[in-house]
Amino acid sequence: MEKNYQKEYIDISTELRKSNSSKESLYKLFDLLYEIKKVNRTKSENLTLSNIYTFLGFHQSAFELYKSNIDYKDRKVTKKLYTLEQKAKSHGNNFITKDIRKLRKKNEQIKLLREDFKVDENEENKFLLKNKDIVIFNKPVKHDKFEIYMYGDYKFEDYITKIIKYISWLENCRNVLIEFYNSELNEQTEETANEDWFDTLEIFSVRIIVGQNGKLFSEISAGDEFMSDHILDIETEEQKITQMNYDG
Structure with missing residues (x-):
């Protein structure tokens, strides 16, 4: 049975917000990040990885991954792309959450x-x-x-x-x-x-x-x-x- 990385991300990010970004929850998110990076990803999994990058402050990485995996005909998607692009320009990967x-x-x-x-x-x-x-x-x-x-x-x-x-x-x-x-x-x-x-x-x-x-x-x-x-x-x-x- 294939793993549902999007569901895992949603569950962990919810846990992070409720726990005020506890170390244990952050470690779960980093472990998910490392796991997804190792697999042969689908387009959907790339978008999940982009969301994880955004959550952790890797705005440049999130933008680059997102723009290469979207349908540009979808206006909602292009609006998010613009938001990610602005974050990438202003923050890059400079203010990231780190795996202690x-x-x-x-x-x-x-x-x-x-x-x-x-x-x-x-x-x-x-x-x-x-x-x-x-x-x-x-x-x-x-x-x-x-x-x-x-x-x-x-x-x-x-x-x-x-x-x-x-x-x-x-x-x-x-x-x-x-x-x-x-x-x-x-x-x-x-x-x-x-x-x-x-x-x-x-x-x-x-x-x-x-x-x-x-x-x-x-x-x-x-x-x-x-x-x-x-x-x-x-x-x-x-x-x-x-x-x-x-x-x-």
Whole structure:
């Protein structure tokens, strides 16, 4: 007996609304999403998948799938297509609901060596990673989103071991980050950071700085689910969070 994916979607989405988007209900919807993506889908199942994408905030994916599986002679259908297109243009797949189960997986830091770094062609005090990606706050960060600045009369070779250890500390300072958010931004946003908040962070760019005083600093540009249309700027000095604020 073939599964009725449309009925399953309706049942789960109803459960989600009634449970105020409980984790258990969200996991059911994600599991349905993964299952439908694996099967050889009919046009009807593609439209169900489009509905799931819309529910989860994948507006670009929902629009593209919907427009390739509809009858353009149906005015009601073309009206929905227009609505999906506007959402795709304004939101893309940028403000999605995330499957925390996958984000909670531990990302392992790749071993870094001196030869993995290079001097920037245009700035002699700026250093870049050649091709290895790193892990910051348990999130993979592409090598082209990472940079190091050296100030003062310090040599990069003298700091490379400290910098690699600093990256290791930034890899997963979960508790420090959560505690700082709740002490500094909780009143502003009326939101309380927890493990789910940490796991759903996105990292846009990372800069490590060797300051004039020889101390290590970092400036991290991130995004979170509390204020998804703002950039969350995070600054550290040595192994301490010093500043966190929203920009935008």
